[in-house]
Amino acid sequence: MTQQLERKLKNRHIQLIAIGGAIGTGLFLGSGKAIHLAGPSILFAYLIIGVALFFVMRSLGELLLSNTGYTSFTDFAVEYLGPWAGFVTGWTYWFCWIMTAMADITAVGKYIQFWFNVPQWLPAFLCLIILTILNLLTVKMFGEIEFWFAIIKVITIIALIILGLIMIITGFKTDTGHASIQNLWSYGGLFPHGINGFFLGFQMAVFSFVGIELVGVTAAETADPEKNLPRAINSLPVRVLLFYIGALFVMLCIIPWTQLNADNSPFVKVFTLVGIPAAAGIINFVVLTSAASACNSGLFSTSRMLYSLGREGSAPKSFSVLGKSAVPSTALISSTLALSVGVVLNYFLPDIVFTLVTSISAICFIWVWGVILVSHIIYLKKRPDLAAASKFKAPLAPFINWVILVFFVFLLILIGMASDTRVALFVTPVWFLILAIAYLLHRKKMIN
Numbered sequence: 001m002t003q004q005l006e007r008k009l010k011n012r013h014i015q016l017i018a019i020g021g022a023i024g025t026g027l028f029l030g031s032g033k034a035i036h037l038a039g040p041s042i043l044f045a046y047l048i049i050g051v052a053l054f055f056v057m058r059s060l061g062e063l064l065l066s067n068t069g070y071t072s073f074t075d076f077a078v079e080y081l082g083p084w085a086g087f088v089t090g091w092t093y094w095f096c097w098i099m100t101a102m103a104d105i106t107a108v109g110k111y112i113q114f115w116f117n118v119p120q121w122l123p124a125f126l127c128l129i130i131l132t133i134l135n136l137l138t139v140k141m142f143g144e145i146e147f148w149f150a151i152i153k154v155i156t157i158i159a160l161i162i163l164g165l166i167m168i169i170t171g172f173k174t175d176t177g178h179a180s181i182q183n184l185w186s187y188g189g190l191f192p193h194g195i196n197g198f199f200l201g202f203q204m205a206v207f208s209f210v211g212i213e214l215v216g217v218t219a220a221e222t223a224d225p226e227k228n229l230p231r232a233i234n235s236l237p238v239r240v241l242l243f244y245i246g247a248l249f250v251m252l253c254i255i256p257w258t259q260l261n262a263d264n265s266p267f268v269k270v271f272t273l274v275g276i277p278a279a280a281g282i283i284n285f286v287v288l289t290s291a292a293s294a295c296n297s298g299l300f301s302t303s304r305m306l307y308s309l310g311r312e313g314s315a316p317k318s319f320s321v322l323g324k325s326a327v328p329s330t331a332l333i334s335s336t337l338a339l340s341v342g343v344v345l346n347y348f349l350p351d352i353v354f355t356l357v358t359s360i361s362a363i364c365f366i367w368v369w370g371v372i373l374v375s376h377i378i379y380l381k382k383r384p385d386l387a388a389a390s391k392f393k394a395p396l397a398p399f400i401n402w403v404i405l406v407f408f409v410f411l412l413i414l415i416g417m418a419s420d421t422r423v424a425l426f427v428t429p430v431w432f433l434i435l436a437i438a439y440l441l442h443r444k445k446m447i448n
Contacts, residue, residue, distance in 0.1 A: 027208045031248060032266050034208075038201025039192035039257050040184045043248055045205045050240030052404045053212050056369045058394040059376035059401065060213060061233045065226060066379065066386045072308045073213070077371050080378040087314045087439045088432070089371045092364050094305045095431060098335065099361040100210060101298030102342025103354045104291045109343075111288040114281070124343045131296050132336045135303070136329055146300075149293035156286045157247050160270060164250030167274070172254075174273040179254040187256050202414050203421055207358055208244070210365050212236075213372070214297055230392045299335060306331035314442065359424030363415065364431070366408050373401040 034042045063076045070076055074093075078086030109124035116123075134145060166172070167179040177183070184190065191198055251266050254273065260266050265287065271279035307328035310319030323329040346353050377398045380387050387393070394400075416425045 027244060027247070031204075031208070031251075032260055034201050034204035035248070035252070035257050035260050035266065037193070037204065038197050039188060039190070040252050041191045041198040042201045042205065043245055043252070045198065045201045046208070046244045046248065047240070049202070049205055049209055050237070050244060052407055053209055053369070054236045054240070055394065055396070055400050055404055056372055057213065057233045057236055058392075059397065060372050061229055062387075062390055062392050062394045063372070063376055063379060064229060065392050066383070066390060072304060073368070073372055073375070074305070074308050074312070076375050076379070078312065080375040080382065081371065083312075083314075083443075084439055085371060085375075086312060087309075087442065088435050089368060090305055090309045090312075090314060091435055091438075092431070093368050094302050094309075094335070096210075096361050096364040096368065097298040097302045097305075098338050098342075099357040099364070101295045101302075101339050102345065103357050103361075104295040104298065105339065105342055106346035106354065107291040108288060108295065109346075111284055111291065114284045121343050121347055124346075125340070127292055127295060128336060128339055128343070131292070131299055132332065135296070135299050135332055136323070136327055145296050146293060149289050149296065152286060152289045153293070154243075156267070156283075157243050160267060161242070161246050161250050163274060164254055164270065168250070168253050174254065176255050176259045176273070181253050183253050183256050184249075187258050192257070199414055200418060202411060203418055206366075206411055207362050210358075210362055211294065211297055211301075213365075213368065214301055226391070295339075298339070299332060302335035302338075303328050303332035306334060355420050356424060356427070359415065359421040360428050360431075363412065363424055363428045366411060370405055370408050373405055377401050 031042075034045070038045060060073060063073070064070050067076070072090075074086040074090040077089045105124040105128050106120070108127045109120035109122070112118065112123035113120065131145075164179070167174075168181065170179075172179045193200075247267075251260075251270055254270055255266070260269060265283055267286075268280055268283045271283060306315055306319040307322075309315035310317055310321075310328075310331065319328060319331040319334065321328070321330055342353075342357075376394060380398050412425065415421045
């Protein structure tokens with residue numbers, strides 16, 4: 001059996017995995033609700049979160065490249081924060097993606113019903129099985145799947161932006177009026193719901209960036225990481241400006257924000273206004289692939305995290321055993337079994353599970369991002385030799401790390417302000433309590 005992950009992910013895979021991680025179902029589905037809460041000021045919310053996460057990614061990049069032995073961020077969490085941090089963060093990251101992927105496979109089931117009248121659980125189950133089989137083959141297969149899924153997302157957004165700019169320049173007349181930049185401030189100004197509405201928009205906007213750190217999980221399977229990881233991370237500002245700010249800017253100029261439905265995708269609305277008959281079907285396909293992509297990423301990241309935990313002794317050793325294709329098959333199948341619970345949960349609780357699991361996931365992701373920043377602060381203090389020799393230094397560190405950590409606390413407060421996400425803020429501590437007990441038992445076992 002091969003006991004080392006193989007570096008089979010090429011530059012094009014890494015670039016598109018990074019893009020796919022930055023473009024989630026939150027942009028396609030959640031942006032409608034975000035706009036409803038904040039109006040045009042949502043542009044500033046996405047920009048602020050994007051800038052904050054750029055600095056997180058730069059810290060992540062410097063840490064990963066400081067030691068070629070690191071396979072994921074749990075490795076440097078153990079080195080700079082202690083074994084407890086690796087244990088808690090590793091299992092929390094696994095839990096993050098399990099929660100997110102549970103929502104995604106259920107979303108696949110719902111999207112398929114747009115074309116076929118089949119039980120919701122069936123396409124969700126088939127999607128999970130197909131993606132598991134493909135991930136069992138080779139890591140290169142994961143890279144190829146994500147490459148094409150991301151291509152679909154990119155083409156759709158670029159098409160929207162080009163089409164939208166043409167409509168704005170020509171003053172295209174729609175059922176809601178003329179496409180114009182003035183639509184940004186003509187319906188109550190840039191902050192129509194005041195500072196309160198602006199802050200509430202952050203709750204949905206942060207969900208859109210979940211998974212942006214996935215490029216860091218691919219570090220152990222990336223060919224030439226010294227070249228490819230910095231390139232993927234440095235392109236983050238361009239991706240945020242183009243795919244988030246660009247797409248939302250164009251949509252808000254074409255359609256007055258007051259005309260957008262919080263429960264529907266604004267992307268469908270734009271394509272419908274242009275007169276494309278198959279708009280709903282086209283965007284439904286894009287959202288379907290986006291959900292499948294997120295589930296695919298979930299399977300990859302959870303299996304690699306279990307592999308890493310198995311190697312560290314924080315999970316059963318069987319998780320660290322690789323198959324003939326250098327894929328952690330036991331870890332992958334275990335994650336698949338955990339994910340299958342999501343189909344059952346969403347069958348019985350269709351109205352509340354999606355919001356609940358994505359809210360819990362977002363809170364846990366904030367923990368992971370915070371651990372990256374704190375680890376980087378300690379790295380700069382304890383290993384000045386490595387920091388001085390680094391060819392990929394995180395800018396403005398460690399000052400900016402502290403600023404973003406305060407911002408993350410602010411985000412948690414905002415999540416607690418809304419009734420539909422508040423429950424997650426009270427449920428999530430239960431997970432950390434379970435982990436604390438598990439770690440104490442684990443440590444006692446190791447001592448004995």
